[in-house]
Amino acid sequence: MSETENEGTIRILFLGDIVGEPGRKAVISEIAGIREEHSLDFIVVNGENSAGGKGITPKIAIDLLRAGAAVITTGDHVWDQKDIVDYFPTEPRLLRPLNYPPETPGSGSVVLDTAKGKVAVMQAQGRTFMQPPLDNPFLAVEKEVDRLLEEGVKVILLDFHAETTSEKIAMGRMLDGKVSLVVGTHTHVQTADETIFPGGTGYLTDSGMCGPEESVLGRCVESVVWRFKSGMPTRFPVAKGQVRLCGVIIEVDCDSGKCINIERFTKLPPIGAD
Numbered sequence: 001m002s003e004t005e006n007e008g009t010i011r012i013l014f015l016g017d018i019v020g021e022p023g024r025k026a027v028i029s030e031i032a033g034i035r036e037e038h039s040l041d042f043i044v045v046n047g048e049n050s051a052g053g054k055g056i057t058p059k060i061a062i063d064l065l066r067a068g069a070a071v072i073t074t075g076d077h078v079w080d081q082k083d084i085v086d087y088f089p090t091e092p093r094l095l096r097p098l099n100y101p102p103e104t105p106g107s108g109s110v111v112l113d114t115a116k117g118k119v120a121v122m123q124a125q126g127r128t129f130m131q132p133p134l135d136n137p138f139l140a141v142e143k144e145v146d147r148l149l150e151e152g153v154k155v156i157l158l159d160f161h162a163e164t165t166s167e168k169i170a171m172g173r174m175l176d177g178k179v180s181l182v183v184g185t186h187t188h189v190q191t192a193d194e195t196i197f198p199g200g201t202g203y204l205t206d207s208g209m210c211g212p213e214e215s216v217l218g219r220c221v222e223s224v225v226w227r228f229k230s231g232m233p234t235r236f237p238v239a240k241g242q243v244r245l246c247g248v249i250i251e252v253d254c255d256s257g258k259c260i261n262i263e264r265f266t267k268l269p270p271i272g273a274d
Helices: 020-037 058-067 084-090 137-150 165-174 221-230
Strands: 009-015 042-046 071-073 109-114 117-125 155-161 181-185 202-204 209-212 243-253 259-267
Touching (some): 009 117, 009 155, 009 181, 009 259, 020 042, 020 058, 020 243, 042 155, 058 071, 071 117, 117 137, 137 155, 137 165, 155 165, 165 181, 181 243
Parallel strands (some): 009 042, 042 071, 181 202
Antiparallel strands (some): 009 243, 209 243, 243 259
16 A cells, blocks of 8 residues: 555544553554654544553543544443543543433544544444443444534544444444444454445454553453453453554545545554653
């Protein structure tokens, strides 16, 4: 894929679930270099596991935004840090799933002005094997996308935080031709099915995580294995060591909003870089 500048397209990076201190430090230290290396115009990160592996704090959100993230998405752990509740109404670039009830603090979508036009980012949470059970994400997303299209927004991204591949794929297929990207989060394992659907929507079932590589989904191997062997409850501390950053890069035609290129992104930052 060409990384030369193209005034008619916008290049966007989405980084998957940031896990704990190792993941967030790596993202914060690497994001500027990644932007330059890949000629990026816009960066979205999922920060729902960035505070000790569960939730996000106002300070972490501020640090990620200052580092270069344009928007932060979340997921089922969005409320795990109590002080985030009052922060949500003050920061529109931090999203919670839009299929929460309307009275829930914060918003599930945001439209930002960029040098290459308006970019909308949306977040929704699946219902299959997910807690808490939220409103139907398909109906909520469809309604919001139609609203954005009526307002003339061409470039629209959806982070669909869901457990099952079928639910994610169905969402992508439903939105084909209406949005620029549907990318899955939550399962922390980067899938190899990046594609552009017939209508011009980029799709990846799961972006993967930004967290310790020697781990079980970012958590200490020994603790998780012991839980599976014993069936007893235990703590799952965030693992240490080499971090892998995972996500997806897309190039979108600014006039049509169609994805014209998509590639998985992965990087191993130097150990200890922060």
